[in-house]
Amino acid sequence: MITLSGVHKSFGPNRVLRGVDLTIPKGQSMVIIGGSGTGKSVLLKCVLGLVAPDAGTISLEGQDVTRGDRDAFLARFGMLFQGGALFDSLRVWENVAFRLLRGAKAMPKDEARAVAIEKLRRVGLKPAVADLFPGELSGGMQKRVGLARAIAANPEVIFFDEPTTGLDPIMSGVINALIREIVVEMGSTAMAITHDMSSVRAIADQVAMLHDGVIRWTGPVAEMDAASDPYLQQFIHGRATGPIEGVR
Amino acid sequence: MIARTLAQIGRPVLAVLAAFGRVALFAADTIRHLLTPPFYGREFAIALLQIGWFSLPVVGLTAFFTGGALALQIYSGGARFSAEAVVPQIVAIGMARELGPVLGGLMVAARVASSIAAEIGTMKVTEQIDALVTLSTHPMKYLTVPRVLAATLAVPILVAVGDSIGIGGGWLVGVTKLGFNSATYIQNTNDFLEVWDVGSGLVKGAVFGFIVALMGCYFGMNSGRGAQGVGAATKAAVVAASVMILAANYVLTGLFFTS
Numbered sequence: 334m335i336t337l338s339g340v341h342k343s344f345g346p347n348r349v350l351r352g353v354d355l356t357i358p359k360g361q362s363m364v365i366i367g368g369s370g371t372g373k374s375v376l377l378k379c380v381l382g383l384v385a386p387d388a389g390t391i392s393l394e395g396q397d398v399t400r401g402d403r404d405a406f407l408a409r410f411g412m413l414f415q416g417g418a419l420f421d422s423l424r425v426w427e428n429v430a431f432r433l434l435r436g437a438k439a440m441p442k443d444e445a446r447a448v449a450i451e452k453l454r455r456v457g458l459k460p461a462v463a464d465l466f467p468g469e470l471s472g473g474m475q476k477r478v479g480l481a482r483a484i485a486a487n488p489e490v491i492f493f494d495e496p497t498t499g500l501d502p503i504m505s506g507v508i509n510a511l512i513r514e515i516v517v518e519m520g521s522t523a524m525a526i527t528h529d530m531s532s533v534r535a536i537a538d539q540v541a542m543l544h545d546g547v548i549r550w551t552g553p554v555a556e557m558d559a560a561s562d563p564y565l566q567q568f569i570h571g572r573a574t575g576p577i578e579g580v581r
Numbered sequence: 582m583i584a585r586t587l588a589q590i591g592r593p594v595l596a597v598l599a600a601f602g603r604v605a606l607f608a609a610d611t612i613r614h615l616l617t618p619p620f621y622g623r624e625f626a627i628a629l630l631q632i633g634w635f636s637l638p639v640v641g642l643t644a645f646f647t648g649g650a651l652a653l654q655i656y657s658g659g660a661r662f663s664a665e666a667v668v669p670q671i672v673a674i675g676m677a678r679e680l681g682p683v684l685g686g687l688m689v690a691a692r693v694a695s696s697i698a699a700e701i702g703t704m705k706v707t708e709q710i711d712a713l714v715t716l717s718t719h720p721m722k723y724l725t726v727p728r729v730l731a732a733t734l735a736v737p738i739l740v741a742v743g744d745s746i747g748i749g750g751g752w753l754v755g756v757t758k759l760g761f762n763s764a765t766y767i768q769n770t771n772d773f774l775e776v777w778d779v780g781s782g783l784v785k786g787a788v789f790g791f792i793v794a795l796m797g798c799y800f801g802m803n804s805g806r807g808a809q810g811v812g813a814a815t816k817a818a819v820v821a822a823s824v825m826i827l828a829a830n831y832v833l834t835g836l837f838f839t840s
Contacts, residue, residue, distance in 0.1 A: 378711070381711075381714075381715055382714070383711050383714055383715075403717075404717040407714070407715060407716075407717045408717055410715060411715075412712070412715040414708045414711065414712055415708070416707055416708060418707060418708040418709050418711065418712035419709075419712075420704075420709055420712070421709075422627075431716050431718075432716045432717065435619070435716075435717075435718060436619075436717055482716075
């Protein structure tokens with residue numbers, strides 16, 4: 334279980350997070366929605382330790398993520414970045430096996446390559462892709478490689494940052510379905526941020542809406558459409574008029 | 582009025598001092614990570630190849646033409662007081678002590694600091710550095726340490742090669758254009774050149790290599806967003822590395838050759 338309590342983060346005068354309280358139950362898939370610039374990525378980076386919150390606590394299974402052995406903590410996480418964030422200078426299989434080849438529990442190269450090819454197969458890519466460089470792949474293939482890298486070490490928690498941004502609707506559907514399958518299959522806890530409602534409906538068990546630096550609404554995805562919150566309703570239906578200003 | 586003037590002077594001075602402080606902390610952090618495991622040997626080998634081997638042509642050509650031009654200058658300048666015969670000695674000392682390390686360092690700064698800053702800056706804006714962190718890999722250990730160590734070791738070797746080529750350039754001009762006897766030219770060079778002339782240049786080369794890679798990594802890691810941010814980081818890395826090389830050269834020359 335991931336618990337965020339009173340998380341604040343400002344950049345100069347810009348107060349991005351103003352007291353975020355959120356609980357993500359173990360084995361559940363939580364999707365955080367919200368408009369552009371509402372602090373979804375900052376929230377995700379706070380959980381990962383890439384950005385230090387100004388105040389509040391973030392814990393995983395009751396353990397404060399800002400204390401203790403950082404590497405051991407990160408070893409329990411997998412992350413799919415918005416643009417893939419694949420290392421240009423490494424071959425696809427080396428990207429996927431990056432964690433497996435390094436650290437105290439580093440695998441022999443052949444074994445790590447075999448695991449990488451198996452993970453690539455799991456995300457629908459052929460073994461021939463393993464020896465290509467990321468620059469030789471399409472956007473959709475890069476997302477799949479990023480997903481394969483995120484699941485390579487069988488993490489307990491997987492994070493997804495805008496997993497379908499920049500993809501066509503069909504490829505978005507494929508990636509959403511893959512994410513859902515993999516999260517269910519691995520029994521991982523998942524935290525995704527997106528403003529793509531088709532992703533929300535495909536991936537989420539639980540949904541939380543971030544607005545004005547706080548969690549405006551949270552609940553099961555099945556209850557989202559019937560919720561009375563006007564902010565949530567404006568967002569999920571993409572209405573230009575409502576309590577959320579069009580120009581922010 | 583006075584307060585405003587003082588503030589206008591003080592603000593940029595404070596900004597420069599703060600920038601020096603950040604670079605110093607970055608350098609200290611790099612050395613700390615250099616001394617603690619893990620060490621990424623593959624990245625070090627790649628950096629050694631990129632910084633050392635692939636810089637050889639540009640450093641060699643620069644040294645060759647500089648050595649040749651130096652011979653011509655000394656010959657024509659020396660003719661004013663009948664000292665044309667000192668060409669071999671002055672070319673050797675000039676190349677080994679000053680021009681070899683400084684021009685070699687500046688050429689490596691142009692080629693390597695820009696490349697490192699652009700590469701790391703692009704990695705930053707495309708979230709590859711964040712990805713490293715999430716994969717339990719410290720960016721300082723994986724990106725900065727191998728490059729800084731490789732440059733610190735490779736640039737003295739480049740300087741040694743550059744010194745030899747530069748002296749060779751002077752010899753070629755001396756023999757083919759200035760009428761020197763080849764054996765005498767070489768004999769004069771050997772007799773005059775001392776070990777410390779070469780050694781001091783190599784020490785300078787190591788310091789310049791450290792500066793070049795450190796500036797490339799520092800500005801890359803602190804790159805702004807987008808293409809403009811990476812471009813600005815690249816330019817800043819080359820300018821800062823070049824100025825710091827010239828400043829360090831003055832300090833080291835004072836340290837080595839004045840008592």
